[in-house]
Amino acid sequence: MEQKELQKLVEQISLKYFSLPFLHQATFNPRLKTTGGRYLTKSHHLEFNRKSYEQYGIEELVQIIKHELCHYHLHLQGKGYKHKDREFKQCLEQTGGSRYSKPLVKSNERPYRxxxxxxxxxxxxxxxxxxxxxxxxxxxxxxxxxxxxxx
Ligand SMILES: [Zn+2]
Ligand SMILES: [Zn+2]
Missing domain, CATH: 2.20.28 (Rubrerythrin, domain 2)
Structure with a gap:
């Protein structure tokens, strides 16, 4: 999946499940090692781990996108956007976002050859x-x- 497709996918999910537009940038960050994605509170950009997609497929990526979009929209609305906040938990339930992203195989770990x-x-x-x-x-x-x- 390319960067452009990721951006489009995040925009589509945002409109479909949140009825709000995603107006920032979504990128794959190769430096993310163990997390599936993250929300940057300063820039409002979203970063995703390409490995989540490669290892677990599109369904997993969609769930991670929903999770990060919960952070994103709640934060922009001044609501509880952290993991422990009730509003955040409700958001995950309503949209079907993942609670935790699945553990990723560490890239420095040698694969079975x-x-x-x-x-x-x-x-x-x-x-x-x-x-x-x-x-x-x-x-x-x-x-x-x-x-x-x-x-
Ligand atoms: Zn999170
Ligand atoms: Zn045998």
Whole structure:
């Protein structure tokens, strides 16, 4: 998803669920690591984590957008816009925004790059590092393993 599409999506959700226009900027911020999005109280801009979208899909991103828009609209209206505020909680309920964004796989964490497949029973195992195949056997049936690289 591109920056322009994100902006459009936030504007659409704002009109549809809040009946109010979103008049600031929504961007993907690659520096966000563990949160799905954030609202900047000074500039009123919204920032989102592209990984939330990549890992959990559009439904998750839409829920995060609703969450951040609750902060946004309540703050601009001078209402309780913080997580503990009643108005904020009500806003989440009314719009279906996410309470917490799902935890994201840390980008410095090494991804699984190899798949081991048992040639006898078909059981698969994920590994981050290459292993010496002749030293290992299937944990389920002791069958020989085959290694495939995950792209
Ligand atoms: Zn929040
Ligand atoms: Zn096996």
């Amino acid at each position: 190899y798949r081991l497949i048992c040639q006898k029973c078909g059981q698969t195992y994920l590994r981050k590092y290459k292993i010496k195949l002749n030293r290992y056997r299937c944990g389920k049936c002791k069958g020989p393993l085959m290694m495939k690289k995950i792209d």
